[in-house]
Amino acid sequence: MTQTNTPLAELLAYQKQTEALAQVAGRLSWDQETVMPRGAADQRGEEMAAMEAVLHARRTDPRLGEWLDACEGAEVSEADAAKLRHIRRDYDRSRKIPADLAAELARVTSVAQGQWAEARAADDFAAFAPVLSRVIELRQQEGQALAGGGDVYDALLNDYEPGATATQLEAMFAEMRPRLVDLRGKVLEKPQPAGLSGDFPAEAQMAFARKLALAFNYDLTRGRIDKAVHPFSSGSGHDVRITTRTAEDDPFNCFFSTIHEVGHACYEQNIDAGYALTPLGQGVSMGVHESQSRIYENQLGRSRAFTGWIYDQMRADFGDIGVDSAEAFYAAVNRVQKDFIRTEADELQYNLHVMLRFDLERALISGDLKVADLEGAWNERFEADFGYAVPRASLGCLQDVHWSVGLFGYFPTYSLGNVYAGCLAQALRVDVPDLDAELAKGITAPATDWLRENVQRHGGLYEPREVITRACGAAPTAEPLLEYIEAKFSDLYDL
Amino acid sequence: MTQTNTPLAELLAYQKQTEALAQVAGRLSWDQETVMPRGAADQRGEEMAAMEAVLHARRTDPRLGEWLDACEGAEVSEADAAKLRHIRRDYDRSRKIPADLAAELARVTSVAQGQWAEARAADDFAAFAPVLSRVIELRQQEGQALAGGGDVYDALLNDYEPGATATQLEAMFAEMRPRLVDLRGKVLEKPQPAGLSGDFPAEAQMAFARKLALAFNYDLTRGRIDKAVHPFSSGSGHDVRITTRTAEDDPFNCFFSTIHEVGHACYEQNIDAGYALTPLGQGVSMGVHESQSRIYENQLGRSRAFTGWIYDQMRADFGDIGVDSAEAFYAAVNRVQKDFIRTEADELQYNLHVMLRFDLERALISGDLKVADLEGAWNERFEADFGYAVPRASLGCLQDVHWSVGLFGYFPTYSLGNVYAGCLAQALRVDVPDLDAELAKGITAPATDWLRENVQRHGGLYEPREVITRACGAAPTAEPLLEYIEAKFSDLYDL
Numbered sequence: 009m010t011q012t013n014t015p016l017a018e019l020l021a022y023q024k025q026t027e028a029l030a031q032v033a034g035r036l037s038w039d040q041e042t043v044m045p046r047g048a049a050d051q052r053g054e055e056m057a058a059m060e061a062v063l064h065a066r067r068t069d070p071r072l073g074e075w076l077d078a079c080e081g082a083e084v085s086e087a088d089a090a091k092l093r094h095i096r097r098d099y100d101r102s103r104k105i106p107a108d109l110a111a112e113l114a115r116v117t118s119v120a121q122g123q124w125a126e127a128r129a130a131d132d133f134a135a136f137a138p139v140l141s142r143v144i145e146l147r148q149q150e151g152q153a154l155a156g157g158g159d160v161y162d163a164l165l166n167d168y169e170p171g172a173t174a175t176q177l178e179a180m181f182a183e184m185r186p187r188l189v190d191l192r193g194k195v196l197e198k199p200q201p202a203g204l205s206g207d208f209p210a211e212a213q214m215a216f217a218r219k220l221a222l223a224f225n226y227d228l229t230r231g232r233i234d235k236a237v238h239p240f241s242s243g244s245g246h247d248v249r250i251t252t253r254t255a256e257d258d259p260f261n262c263f264f265s266t267i268h269e270v271g272h273a274c275y276e277q278n279i280d281a282g283y284a285l286t287p288l289g290q291g292v293s294m295g296v297h298e299s300q301s302r303i304y305e306n307q308l309g310r311s312r313a314f315t316g317w318i319y320d321q322m323r324a325d326f327g328d329i330g331v332d333s334a335e336a337f338y339a340a341v342n343r344v345q346k347d348f349i350r351t352e353a354d355e356l357q358y359n360l361h362v363m364l365r366f367d368l369e370r371a372l373i374s375g376d377l378k379v380a381d382l383e384g385a386w387n388e389r390f391e392a393d394f395g396y397a398v399p400r401a402s403l404g405c406l407q408d409v410h411w412s413v414g415l416f417g418y419f420p421t422y423s424l425g426n427v428y429a430g431c432l433a434q435a436l437r438v439d440v441p442d443l444d445a446e447l448a449k450g451i452t453a454p455a456t457d458w459l460r461e462n463v464q465r466h467g468g469l470y471e472p473r474e475v476i477t478r479a480c481g482a483a484p485t486a487e488p489l490l491e492y493i494e495a496k497f498s499d500l501y502d503l
Numbered sequence: 504m505t506q507t508n509t510p511l512a513e514l515l516a517y518q519k520q521t522e523a524l525a526q527v528a529g530r531l532s533w534d535q536e537t538v539m540p541r542g543a544a545d546q547r548g549e550e551m552a553a554m555e556a557v558l559h560a561r562r563t564d565p566r567l568g569e570w571l572d573a574c575e576g577a578e579v580s581e582a583d584a585a586k587l588r589h590i591r592r593d594y595d596r597s598r599k600i601p602a603d604l605a606a607e608l609a610r611v612t613s614v615a616q617g618q619w620a621e622a623r624a625a626d627d628f629a630a631f632a633p634v635l636s637r638v639i640e641l642r643q644q645e646g647q648a649l650a651g652g653g654d655v656y657d658a659l660l661n662d663y664e665p666g667a668t669a670t671q672l673e674a675m676f677a678e679m680r681p682r683l684v685d686l687r688g689k690v691l692e693k694p695q696p697a698g699l700s701g702d703f704p705a706e707a708q709m710a711f712a713r714k715l716a717l718a719f720n721y722d723l724t725r726g727r728i729d730k731a732v733h734p735f736s737s738g739s740g741h742d743v744r745i746t747t748r749t750a751e752d753d754p755f756n757c758f759f760s761t762i763h764e765v766g767h768a769c770y771e772q773n774i775d776a777g778y779a780l781t782p783l784g785q786g787v788s789m790g791v792h793e794s795q796s797r798i799y800e801n802q803l804g805r806s807r808a809f810t811g812w813i814y815d816q817m818r819a820d821f822g823d824i825g826v827d828s829a830e831a832f833y834a835a836v837n838r839v840q841k842d843f844i845r846t847e848a849d850e851l852q853y854n855l856h857v858m859l860r861f862d863l864e865r866a867l868i869s870g871d872l873k874v875a876d877l878e879g880a881w882n883e884r885f886e887a888d889f890g891y892a893v894p895r896a897s898l899g900c901l902q903d904v905h906w907s908v909g910l911f912g913y914f915p916t917y918s919l920g921n922v923y924a925g926c927l928a929q930a931l932r933v934d935v936p937d938l939d940a941e942l943a944k945g946i947t948a949p950a951t952d953w954l955r956e957n958v959q960r961h962g963g964l965y966e967p968r969e970v971i972t973r974a975c976g977a978a979p980t981a982e983p984l985l986e987y988i989e990a991k992f993s994d995l996y997d998l
Contacts, residue, residue, distance in 0.1 A: 028553035031546070032531060039530060043538065047725035048742035051526070054780060058523035062557055230542035247543035285549060 015078035016088065020286065022075075023095060026066045027285040031243060033059040038242040038249055042234045057114075064110070067102045087288060090469050094287030097170065104153050113146045117414045124412035133383045133401040140411060141379045144372055147416050151373065161373045164417035168294040169424060171471050174370060177420050180427065181363045184486050188360055189393055191494060191503075195356060196346065196395060198501045201339035205330030210254040216325055217252050217266040220318075224304055225456045226250075226270045227277050239265040241272035241301075245284040248276040259326075260341060261352075263318070264305055271304030272297055278460040279467035288468035294418065296472050298425020299432060300459065306355050306426075307433040307492070308455055312338050313447035321450070342500055346396050348403035356497050360393045362423040365408070369416050428476045430489025432463065435480040510573035511583065515781065517570070518590060521561045522780040526738060528554040533737040533744055537729045552609075559605070562597045582783060585964050589782030592665065599648050608641045612909045619907035628878045628896040635906060636874045639867055642911050646868065656868045659912035663789040664919060666966050669865060672915050675922065676858045679981050683855055684888055686989060686998075690851060691841065691890060693996045696834035700825030705749040711820055712747050712761040715813075719799055720951045721745075721765045722772050734760040736767035736796075740779040743771040754821075755836060756847075758813070759800050766799030767792055773955040774962035783963035789913065791967050793920020794927060795954065801850050801921075802928040802987070803950055807833050808942035816945070837995055841891050843898035850921075851992050855888045857918040860903070864911050923971045925984025927958065930975040 036059065040052055076096050084092065120139040127136035151160035154167075161174050218233060236251035243249055250269035254262045275291045283289040291297040308314055312335075319337040322329050331337045344354045350361035368385060371377035377385055386405040387398045398404035410418055437443060440454045447455070462479035469475075476484045497503070531554065535547055571591050579587065615634040622631035646655035649662075656669050713728060731746035738744055745764035749757045770786045778784040786792040803809055807830075814832040817824050826832045839849045845856035863880060866872035872880055881900040882893045893899035905913055932938060935949045942950070957974035964970075971979045992998070 024549070025553040025556060028550045029557065032527065032550050032554060035531065035534060035550075036527060039534065043727065045723065045725050045727055045742055045744075047722070051741040051779065054519070055523045055527050055530075058520040059527060061520060062524065227542070228540065230540050232538065232540055246546040247540060249540075284546065 015075045016082065016084065016092075019072070019075035019079065019095065020088075020091065022066075022069075022071070023091070023287065024285045026063065027287070027289065029059070029063055029066070031245075031247070031285075033063060034242050034244075035247070038251075041236045041238070041240070042251060060114070064102070064107075067098060072099045073103075087283070087469060091287050094468055098287075101154060101167070104156075105150055106153065109146065109149055109153070113143075113150065113414060116142050116146060117412065120412040120414075121409065124406065124409060128402045128406040131400045131402045131406070133406055136406065136412070137379045137382070140382075143411065143414050144379065144416070147414050148373060148375075151416075161370050161417060164373065165420065166417075168418050169421050169472060170293060171473060172295070172420075172424065174420075177366065177424070180486050181366065181420075181423070184359060184423075184490060185363055185393070187490050187494065188356065191497060192344070192356055192360065192393075193395060194503050195344045195497055195501045198503075200345065201336065201343055202331060203340050203343065204259065206326055206328055208256055208259040208326060210256060212325060213254045213259050213262045214252075216259070216322070217262055219321065220263055220266050220309075221250070221270045223317075223450050224267060224270045224274065224308075224452050226274055230277055231273055233266070239269050241269045241276070244276045244279070244290045245281075246277075248273045259322075264309060264341075267309040268301045268305040271301035274304070274456065274460070275300040275464045278464035280465050280469075283467045283469070288466075290468060292466075292468045292470065292475060293472040294421035295424035295428060296463070296475060298422055299428030299476070300425075300464065302426050303429040303432055303436075303455075303459065307429060308447065308452055310341050310355070311444070311447055313444035314450070314452070315341050316448050317450040339500055342496070344497065344501075346394075348390075348398060349407055356493055357394065359423045359426055362419050364389050364393060365410075365419040366423075368405075369411070369419065373416055427486050427489050428484055430486070430492050431476060431480045431482075431484045432459065433492065434488040435462075510570045511577065511579065511587075514567070514570035514574065514590065515583075515586065517561075517564075517566070518586070518782065519780045521558065522782070522784065524554070524558055524561070526740075526742070526780075528558060529737050529739075530742070533746075536731045536733070536735070537746060555609070559597070559602075562593060567594045568598075582778070582964060586782050589963055593782070596649060596662070599651075600645055601648065604641065604644055604648070608638075608645065608909060611637050611641060612907065615907040615909075616904065619901065619904060623897045623901040626895045626897045626901070628901055631901065631907070632874045632877075635877075638906065638909050639874065639911070642909050643868060643870075646911075656865050656912060659868065660915065661912075663913050664916050664967060665788060666968060667790070667915075667919065669915075672861065672919070675981050676854075676861065676915075676918070679854055679918075679985060680858055680888070682985050682989065683851065686992060687839070687851055687855065687888075688890060689998050690839045690992055690996045693998075695840065696831065696838055697826060698835050698838065699754065701821055701823055703749075703751055703754040703821060705751060707820060708749045708754050708757045709747075711754070711817070712757055714816065715758055715761050715804075716745070716765045718812075718945050719762060719765045719769065719803075719947050721769055725772055726768055728761070734764050736764045736771070739771045739774070739785045740776075741772075743768045754817075759804060759836075762804040763796045763800040766796035769799070769951065769955075770795040770959045773959035775960050775964075778962045778964070783961075785963060787961075787963045787965065787970060788967035789916035790919035790923060791958070791970060793917055794923030794971070795920075795959065797921050798924040798927055798931075798950075798954065799947075802924060803942065803947055805836050805850070806939070806942055808939035809945070809947070810836050811943050812945040834995055837991070839992065839996075841889075843885075843893060844902055851988055852889065854918045854921055857914050859884050859888060860905075860914040861918075863900075864906070864914065868911055922981050922984050923979055925981070925987050926971060926975045926977075926979045927954065928987065929983040930957075 079092055120143050123139045124136055151163045155163035165172055221233060230246045231248045234251050235253060239252045241250045250273050252262050252266045275297060279289055315338045316334040319334045331340055344356050353361055383401060383405050391397050436455055436458050440458060443454055463475055466475055531551060574587055615638050618634045619631050646658045650658035660667055725741045726743045729746050730748060734747045736745045745768050747757050747761045770792060774784055810833045811829040814829045826835055839851050848856055878896060878900050886892050931950055931953050935953060938949055958970055961970055
């Protein structure tokens, strides 16, 4: 039994309240994106700011430092040691950022997000450039404060992916890029399979999305599915909600967004209940989180076996869907097209999108690339990697919200997640050789149980690379993902 | 322009954050009653407790005392003076209650609520009595801490209705009780009008409830209507949400609950926007709040004129509803029945319910009535006032949740609200003589505009009795309400 008056007990009790308050702030964001009356936006801004002020004060409270110091060298359990590691890292990080810099970043990125949306609507990068320059300046300052003489980009990256370095990612991407560019070239020379056609009412899509969520063992007694403009997953522990969206001519958008968010949500739901409202009670990094969403969405959800089951279900629920065999359906799900938007990209081209952003944002943060030259640099690189030209900024460097809200160092975690998913899928298939027989019946439990047991339940117990290494029995590399993509698309496109 | 570095400015900036956080806590309760996954209950308890801890710390922060002292004697606007009055009252109150008493009350009432629900389901008052005794003990201690030698019940009452005293209420109720008992006796000897019959699907009821809410000028761009087990209104300013419920055999339950909650919600929505996130930005007391909900529900919603419009609308939306004239519909809406439940009582009997509770809870708090004797005392009093006997505890002293959550001093504010509504309706009819002609067309704006202008917009600017006195041009008395009830039911029942 834990004593209640030790520095560790006091620290963890304090942290538990902070974690609970962070959950409240997250729920407020969920509310804003789903059910909030539109006239409440300004008031909500005040409410969010008040919550952030409370959380910031708690995260920089000097008592944290005293408790942490008092815990140094104490003999504690593996879990408590991990909790202390997280609290120490967050505390040190929060204390390094000057309060006025944090406030200015909050203010400028709030403005920048609005200007980005307007610039994107007007296809006018120049209108966005000044505020983007200011965001970059502030993030450079923040990165310098965090890096303490070390690499500024790495300092930013570590916010999303503790322990990762740009050098490491650069080497990984150098391996991936030529093979993906080569494959993309071959695939795009081939004839394209047909897409779906039929009647896909929004309400029927939402009902089908629920069916998919249940097929992936999302626990709806501790979650819910709503519509929102952007699909997302929100919350930890016993209240993990997802959103999806519907487009009447494109049911795959709804269905695979749902499976993707279910992957994120199941990670949160399946963390050891004993870690709830502790620093171990959330997914450990963006990269590991994305590994779960992507393996659910792609290696499982877009597999030949599982799409066969979806095909039958869709024909039962929607009637004629315009393709007449499970194989044609599988090809339609995995169609590779000349397109420009990262979030809609197929598995083959997706990582090329990320690498482009990674290289450009590193250059922006280092100062090697000026904001004025960003649009040109983007378009040149895009054509080199994708083989076709960007027609306008909204399909190019204005497509993502990330930079406007200051998210530099975030993009590469998407590809890291894909790489991790590749490793996990390989290990999973070794441990569960008859997986496809189950997937073909719409049963994902052998896979989701394996992921819960080997990855999800650990929450923040291990560092990101460590949890993947433990699950796979080897350090992660890009090779399994590349082999998977090459095999899948060579087969699909008769290469 | 307000200076930003004065004690007043610092105090109001601090208070604004506190108000914003209180809105967040309120939204969390709304979420819990409407959309929260059922498995999230325990985690939500932790989240609510963390929010309460933050709010309690802010409300007892010694800096409040320093700022308030520094503002003493300063020349400030009427609104700022009112803000200071509210902050001072809340601060003094919070500081008077020992932290361990507050914590124990929170713990015991949480347990008591569960035990009350079980006892009610089992019709077993004895099972609830021990925990109720404990709640009363703690509330007595709290009242003593607050009263500082003064009247303990008044100290509790003032939490909900600042400035009200039990002596004042007692005199008012002494005037009301014999006249209502007498009228009730005469009415119950008369034949009862028929009720509705027809097909009232839940979804159609909700659609109709929206129509009613809009007829009362509820602003849905700053609000929303959802289903919940109990109807309630939640939030202030630009985000004021209501809930209602549906029973397929009783559409009036849904419709008049909706109008009632719309009254509460419109009060919040119509407060001067400049008071948002200040202590003036909410309804000033429970009594004044209830005056708005009751005048919307009863003097307007259950009037002959407006029910004529509802009758036409219901026949259009639901077809045959089992009554064949507007007059029969009006009688059905206002039917007086032998019933036991306060929340379902007609206008005539409602206040008899409240007076019964007021007398019993005063006796419980003073110690004159023992918990062991409560059920007997309730049943005896009920038969004296209502003329028929309580068959079981769930229809008697176990029907309301209030005492289990420690709400002593709350019940009389319901009747005070009815009395205020009576006064307001009288003044309104003088100022808007052709009101019925508009109500008969489903147009409530002459009434709701008058209420916004004379009551709602002031928020917390004036003390409760003062805002009613200003609106009516005279201090409130029970006479207008009694005359209204006597006239209405004498007419309906041919007395």
